[in-house]
Amino acid sequence: MIALLRKELEELAPLLLAVLAGAVVWVAAHLTQSLPTWSVREALGYLLEDWTMFACLLAFASGHSRVGPEFVHGTIHFMEGLPTSRVRMFAVKLVAGALPVALLLAVTVAVKGWALSAWLDPAGGSVALVTAWASLQIGLLLYACYGAGLFLSWFGAMGWAAFGSFGFGMLFLSVISPGARAWFPLIWGVVDLVWVDGWPVTRVGPLLGWAFTGTAGIGMSGLLFLGPGDRLVKTGSALAAVFRALVFAAPGCILVVFGGFSGLAFLVTLPSFFEPTFRVDTEHFRFLGQRAHEAEVRAVIDASEGYRAQLVTLFEAPGPQRVDVEMTGSAEHFAGLALYGKVQLAPAESPATLVHELSHAFSQELRHGRANDDAWRFFEEGLATWVARDLTGDEAGLPSAPGAWRSGQADWMLLFEDKRRTERFDPDQVYPLGAIWAEAVAEASGRAPTCVVRASLDLPNHLDGGPQWTKMLSGCGTSLPAVIAAYDRLLQSDAGPLPESHARVWREGSWLYLALSGDATACRVRSNAKDPREQYGVYEATDGRCDLWRGTLNSSSFDLQLGTVLEPGEPPSWGPWHTVVIPP
């Protein structure tokens, strides 16, 4: 028995070393952080998903290396010569394989317990509870992975493929059904939970599921070890062949099903592709327009070369020599879009939108990626808005700059930090605010604001917003304080602050209800600040209420913005984002 255990542990030695080395890396990462300033959630969640992934894969590797390989490689026949029964052999293997798993759990408990109780002051007894809760969750997850490893070890390398296929399947399931994410925390987060009165609220289902998976894996592996394992691993075994087919078929089937639904959904959009179109080439443009909107397209074509010539003067640069303009875009998603090499407009857009997008094309051509995007985006959009307004006089469809100022969202320094700004405010506000900044540059410098684009060419790399704008504006013959003063003057109004709107949030089954107060008439929702602008959901309030389906939201909270129409016919002015916790 002891000799057998020693042999097992010798095989597992690299894995035990990996656990210890991983623990050192994990602890070292914790030591470099300012843990005492963190919340319990942050301290618990710090690198926990990466560690859990590592731990689960090691637990699987431990199980996968224990039982099946003896049969696959035929070494079981040597072991049968030992004076010990198969039951004992299996027990020894089970215990040896469980050792790295126990070590992983011990490291998890020790590191997180230490991080929570030693550094978070005041902590109290609830920290022990949180540690215990997290450990139970991770412990059962490791147990499930270990059990799965033991069972899948009977299928050799195919076992790893099956584990991967299962992961792919769960990922797919989690995408189409967010409720399934609690079952698969390796990707969606171990600590995405709701705290009610200081206690974490968790679902029992996944815990039972993991416990069952681990037990079933160990049980089935044990039965195979004691009985028909030989036949299973024998070359040409029908069951192994079926298993192999299943492993490869499962992700293929998911792909086919998902692709099939996507194909059907695409078929719905296909008629829009068959709108009759026509092509017109001019000196610098190739146009593609829809016959149904020929008049609007012709108006854009007729104006294009003239506006281009004005842009050449304004930017003091030759600009792109050839641009493809497709007036076949989706009006539902955007008015216009400048990609490198082409501009796409909605079918019935005005020349102002073309000028806006051409301004981007000129800027892209000149800058070649210079200037830090975070401090540049507001000006890129603002300049294009300013240029379109200056050349065409058209300024419809933009969010309200006075609305942004009156609701405290017009801070000039926040314009230099687009990511931080988008976390807090409407990302589209940079169009009118950037245009006012461009106007402020023009006022302060006495030159067209396009001088900033040329000045950006002399920028060193990786500058923050403040230094970057100090340098660019000095290249324009003005200074940052002068532009700030002009910006404030242009924005300032006698109208007082906008009254803040509010919403009461409650849940009934799969629906969330937002009852609006104040002047708000619409809700805008995103999962979190990382969501791209196109994925924001907009809901018009009916009877002062927005209704949301819970299934569209990924986690235990979401971001909400309330919209107020300041002038009839104008788009709503969106207030700041608020994080709303979904009632459990």
Place this chain on the structure above:
Amino acid sequence: MSTLRALLRSGVALLLMELRQHLGTALLLAMLTVPAMFIGLIFAMAQGGASVAAVGAGVVYYWMPIPVLVLMQRLVVHERADGTHSFLAALPPPMWLRLTVKLIVGLALLELMSSAALLTVLAIAWLREIITLAWVAQLVVQAGVYVAAWSAVTLAATHLGRFRSWFWLVLLGSLELFDDDTRWQAWTWLAALAAPTDAGRHAVPWAGLGVSAAYTLGALLIAYALAGWRGGALPAAWFRESSTRDRVAGASLVLLWMLIAEVLPEVGRPELHGWELVPEAVAGDARVRSFDPALQPHAVALLRALDHLDAWAGPGARTTIALTPEAHGPTPPEAPVRVWDADDATLVLRVAGPANADFVARAVDGLLEQRSSGLLAHAADRAWLRDGLGLYLAELGQEPILAKRRAAWAVRDGLDRAALADWREVRRRYGADVAAGIAALGVRAWVDEAGEARTGAVVQAALLTPRSGGPASVLGLYRSKPDLGDEEALRERWWQHVADATDLPYEDDALPEVLLFRSPAELSNLDLGYTAAAALPAGAELIARELDPVRGVFLKDSPVWRSPIAAPTGVVPTWAAEWSAVEATVSVWSEAQQAHLITGWVEVSR
């Protein structure tokens, strides 16, 4: 001639054999390319479908690596697993011919697959985008080079035998290190399709094509070298079955590397850059910089305090402070000065108020937080030292009027000597501003007793220990605690200073008592009710802030809600969940104290 004919005949025979063995798999992969294409199309359409042509390139870029990995590996591994490799090696066709045939078969099938997918999507795109024949040809070539590069790299990697899976896992795991920077793709075998698709409409991406082609050639050379060196001795050894211990070791190493690759980017923090380009606020002194010459008086006032701090901390702990004007808005700013951004080397402050002692105190406070990465606010046993140091330095060498006024206000509001022993409670009862005044008198009492030199040493040890360039961390808390001597005696002297402060002329700006409670709301976010015992002063606001659910303390990034209140009773909505832990207070700005006076933070329990 006959040799050539024999080679050709062998080549054709091998070709047919490979096709017979792998055509089924290739067809299956080709069939799976169709759903992959639809998934790409529907994702693009969900975002407006601005460039359907780019979806075609995207399908090749993201999907084709899977068929390449499956098919190219199968071409090599299949005959090794079946044992037919040794049989084929004994036949006349040379190694290079066998490998070339595999390459031709694999590449032809994969190029067909990718070109068909690309052309299909481009045909759809042609219906509503400007697609010229020249650009189609260019995209087909780009996709072809991309697939060839993947195929060549896979062919070479497959010869690593049992190590090939580990090679791929380490390679793909390493990409985590470049997670935030996509430009690395331009230097890998992915380069041919790494640039935005539509950027190639009017210019051929020669550089990307060149890089991918170079990888293709390099990988092919490695594949032929591995297969041919000493009759393929290396792959023969590497394809041998590994022991259980080897497998465990390989898996462990790969997983460990993947963990390290995940953790490394998390540890680093972004740095603020280029603040040395902002003009010096005071000529010749680079420590304080400002966009706005109007902030020069602030810089002059601040530099006096910085001289003292730098004398204590030494040159190693120097920080560049950037003063920037606060934004104008329809409502007054929250504070006369606030920290906007901070990293190891730079502190950016937004300034709204005048260049007075309160400004200096708040700026130094921000600096101490920056130098300790916020740790000191949570170090209960020395927090008063941190809280008081800013105002102490601001009023150094003069009568501490501001500190005394704030302390006197607290005494009139009930502060007693015993309360000094529980600093956290003092902060909760009187707020950060008044607490800073009380603490400044504590620092003064201590300096009177200990003397400048010892004070500097202790302050340096406690608050300003240079961090050798790295961020402050929990390791920093292992620093020696400040030796304050007999703390009971110190508190006695401190209280004497506080009691003396009440001799100042009295200004009645007391706040009425306010009862705060949760307004009953079923299944909703939290509403806070309040009832004031007397009329509220003008400018009063109710501030509510969320507490950490377990620690029960307010943390810097937790949500805060402010609502102006005028009526003596009312209800204020918040965005906190109804079950969350929240504390609240009523606050008003006092010009006399240069401070926010509060009624005391109260946890509004359920």
